[in-house]
Amino acid sequence: MSSNKAPARGRKRFAFDLKNAIQSVSQGVEVRGVRLSVTLISFLAVSLGDEDGSFDCLISQVDGPFKAALTILVSDASEYPSDHTFFCSSHQELPSEILAITESVYEEGSATIQALLVRLLERIARAVVEGTDAVHNATSDDEQQDADSEDEDEDYEMDEYDLELFDVQPSAQILDRFALQRDFNEIVAHGFCPGFIRIGVDEFALTVSLPAKSLADIISPHALLAWDRQLLTGPQYLTLLISGTRGVYPVVKADGRLTHSAAARSTVLQFRVGLTPNYKPDKDITVELMRRYGLQDGDSDKQLSEDASDDDEIEDVDALDDLSSDEGEVNEIEEETEEQARSAGFRPFSLSSSLESLLNGHFLHLLQLRLDYGLGWAGAEVLRWEIESSQSRAEDILLHKEREIRQADKADAKLSESYHLPADCLLDVNPHNPVNLPLIAFSYMLRRLTLCPRYCLVCHQELKEDLDALKPYVCSSTLCTYQYYNLNRGPSLEYEICSNPAAVDLLVSLAYIAAAEGALDAPLPVGMGIRVKSKHSKTKLSTGQDDDLCDLDSLEIDQLLQMRAAIRDLIDMIPPIMQLKRHLEQPHKPGRAKPRLQDIDRSIPEAVWLILRWCVASCTAHLEELKSDEEKVKNMDPTWRQFRFSVGAPHAEAKFRKAVESAKLKNPRAREFPTLYAFHGSPAKNWHSIIRHGLWFKTVANGRAYGNGVYFAKEGSVSLGSYAASATVCWQNSACKAAVCVALAEIVNLPSMFVSTSPFFVVNQTEWIVCRYLMVRAVTSNSNNYIMRTIGASAAPSGTVPVTQETTDADEIPCVPLDPHHPLTLSNALIRIPEPRFALEKLLAARRDAFVPAQFDEEDARIFSGVGDPDAALEGADSVEEAVDRSMVKDDWKHDPEWVNECIEHVLPPPRESSRMASTALQKELQAMLKEQNASRSLKELGWYLPEEFIGDNLYQWIVELHSFDSSLPIAEDLANKKVNSLVFEIRFPATFPHSPPFFRILKPRFLPFIQGGGGHVTGGGSMCMDLLTADGWLPSYSISAILLQIKLAISNLEPRPARLAQNWSTAYGMYEALEGYKRAANTHGWKVPSDIDKLTR
């Protein structure tokens, strides 16, 4: 920043900035135009203009013929640098493309002189480049090089002068509505809904959202249901809320760094991700979310310290209770408020906290890296993590690892074959184009949501494991594991318990069986800070507080048995899941926090809850008990509990689909029946691991009697008998008492390519298999008998067609056509698989039916239309589309600028008072008027005219003409005789508009006063004597064009006497006499004069 302190605003600031600009240019600063071509434009000189508040500049093309002298005028230097407008003109005849630029300078909004000059030059340079492209395409390489080096020199100079010339704009325009309008339109073009939420005078939040039902178009609905059922429950939007802009827009420059205004206002962007009933949350909810944001980190710390104190004072339960009843209360109420706010309008889902921490911690940096080095998201991420871990500069890392980083981007292209990734709007970004931050942030969030199983939920880095998990989890870093479990970073365990208790019960049971039967292996619950009772004193911690406890992690290496035992003991202390569900769902007093798991029994050690969390969260497959006939496999013995069981990521599903398609091409049988279903059995103790790793984890490599691969049986009892050994133990609190598990998988129908087909299908191509169901049977006293019996049954001669009758009630539910060559049976009953899309389609159809397209509210509508900015209003009116060709209308009324000019000669400056309310209303009004005028086929019919060239930059003073009175009226005759083109009115608006009426008065011509026999409701001072223009008669809903018609009617009124022109008709009315006339008239009629009428006329 310059060493002399810049005056804050007004004429002094204008003079200061102008002096700086003149100086900088005279010292030889050349502002770089566009990098695109050899054509560069520079300033030769900037000098003071002839008029006050104006300056001249001479620009010229480097190595080119183009030269232009421009005059720039500021609308009102006293408003500089925030509420003024620039106008640009030239005495020269400019090429049309340059003229278009100079004429639209006012559209740039309220920029500083410096910002205006840069922008002007950029636009002119681009226009010149485009205009001469054809000619200069054949530029020789030498010239090209010269230009390049010149370009670099200028870059350097820019940097030097950057501070002095281009950074002096601490209070430059803050909310650029043009940028916002442009970005909003682009967001809509990408299929998302933008939203603007004004929060105060100086603050707003932005949202981008997508109807949640549309997620099912880009992400497999099965995956969505597995990640969080809420994503497909009810009509709602996936919404990204961006706050912390401090009222500044755009927030970032073309290089992804904060704009000067944003930096000056210490903008810190905050991102929130959630589900909202509408396309944007209400203002109140937004305020609440923003208020809570600052406290969030503090909360985590508090949570941490509370956890620590739990550990330390585990025996001192009383002290703990005291603590929570004191300070705890306030906190709990706060939580409750947020809870309510969130559930009402902004619900987080399982991935919210992870996505938020990614966006808040990394998004802007990633954006900058992408723009700086031309990287994709994947490359920028690799670079970012490298910068963080090595604490080196990006340049240094790129020196050594550029290949690896670019490779990440290439791998990304491959990824898009199996994932529907959002369009990358940064791909063809020009270094000079503005960055549409909300759009890019939302696309990035959507990309990471789509790819969520591939990344660690805590550190956000790509998982190294080959396994394509369905559900996201953490990487193997202990830090991530710890944070995940202790800071509640992942999906909510409480939500799982309440919405999917049978699956939680099953997961705990399987973990228990694995631990008790000695099959529990990696992944173990380490790194979570679980402390367990130890029989070995050597692992004791030295704190001496809890002599009995040691870190579970310390048992990992040499005491796996002991570790398994410890885990089993911990699971034994978990209360029944249904009991937990009831506890969590009990009604809680308003103002009190929701019940927490821990509260069910404070004597249960913290480690027990951590193990419970681990049993559920470490399972990256999706398990969900099936209850409806639409979803349940038919003809299964009802003693089996059925679970939907999906292991693979959308990625794996995509590979499977591909394999199916290629099988259809190869084999006519596969064309008819693309897939087979078959059972896979394994001892109960293995399922904890299978659920986490997939069927083929160990089985593919291990040789068995019929070859290497995954074993399947068409008859379920075979799998059960041979492989699905029953558990010998059972978690005591389990409701399902799982003892026998068998999976039902879908396999590509190419048995000829299997390793073996008899008596088992042995499949070694893992992408040919997808798990669909897990069938679970409880321990019963005769379960062994059952297995024996079914094995006996399966010994029936093969090829015997099962005769079991199907139940007919569910017949309308379509089933998957199964290849009759490979009938699927369990105990000889023919198994039918319901069409998986059926129930899903019903769900999606319900979502689609319930969907109501976003209705943009007024605030957003204003942004789209560009209203909200006086310049924007002009822009709208200027648009060619709306203008109507009136040249066809014969003897239409014609506006005469000279006449109007003559009338407004002595008009007072605009009223000084303004308000946001009035400005908004006036912008809207002005735009509506211009639109009506431009759309009008005949001005004569319209009867009024709003001359655009007299619309000043101050919204509070308008000049309007009334004309084309009925030719039979005496006043029309008078006007025609004197060749008066129109009645020219001044309208002055108070800051309280539209709640108070505007003040209308005629400037010219002068009317015959009432006392001299005149009429037409015109006061002796030229103001209107009309009830509706007083405090009593006024309604805020009146439009100005409607009032103009009322005035015209009043003037045309022949009662009590017709209006006539005065002798001295060409003497303009003065403001003083107009006001006096108005007051007098109001008093006569007993009308109330608006309280601020006097302010209007000073």
Ligand SMILES: [Zn+2]
């Ligand atoms: Zn991690």
